[in-house]
Amino acid sequence: MGKYTKKSPKFFKNIREINGFKERRCTQCKEWFPETTEYFYMRNKSKPEKGFNPECKKCSSKRSRKWAINHWDIMKECFKRNHKNPERKAKEKERKKIAKKQVILLNIEEKTKIK
Ligand SMILES: [Zn+2]
Numbered sequence: 001m002g003k004y005t006k007k008s009p010k011f012f013k014n015i016r017e018i019n020g021f022k023e024r025r026c027t028q029c030k031e032w033f034p035e036t037t038e039y040f041y042m043r044n045k046s047k048p049e050k051g052f053n054p055e056c057k058k059c060s061s062k063r064s065r066k067w068a069i070n071h072w073d074i075m076k077e078c079f080k081r082n083h084k085n086p087e088r089k090a091k092e093k094e095r096k097k098i099a100k101k102q103v104i105l106l107n108i109e110e111k112t113k114i115k
Pocket residue numbers: 026027028029030031055056057058059
């Protein structure tokens with residue numbers, strides 16, 4: 001078995017550059033798209049240096065939908081649990097309230113910083 005490294009030609013098979021524009025081939029539908037967030041999801045939003053997902057947005061959402069259909073029982077259970085548990089609902093409401101407050105506070109902080 002050969003070593004699989006980032007430098008191997010395998011890694012670059014799905015990436016090409018045309019007139020300075022990077023393109024990436026989706027590993028699912030084999031179509032070429034510009035390597036931007038418009039067509040691909042980031043691997044990790046907080047770490048953009050990690051790059052893009054190997055499959056395009058369309059295929060990603062298709063795959064997660066397929067997963068949901070195949071695992072519908074699990075999904076249904078999750079929905080039920082979320083909706084029928086008043087304690088959890090209240091917690092969720094509280095969490096959202098706190099999050100909203102934090103966003104407002106952050107905004108105020110930003111504004112005062114600029115001034
Ligand atoms: Zn695709």
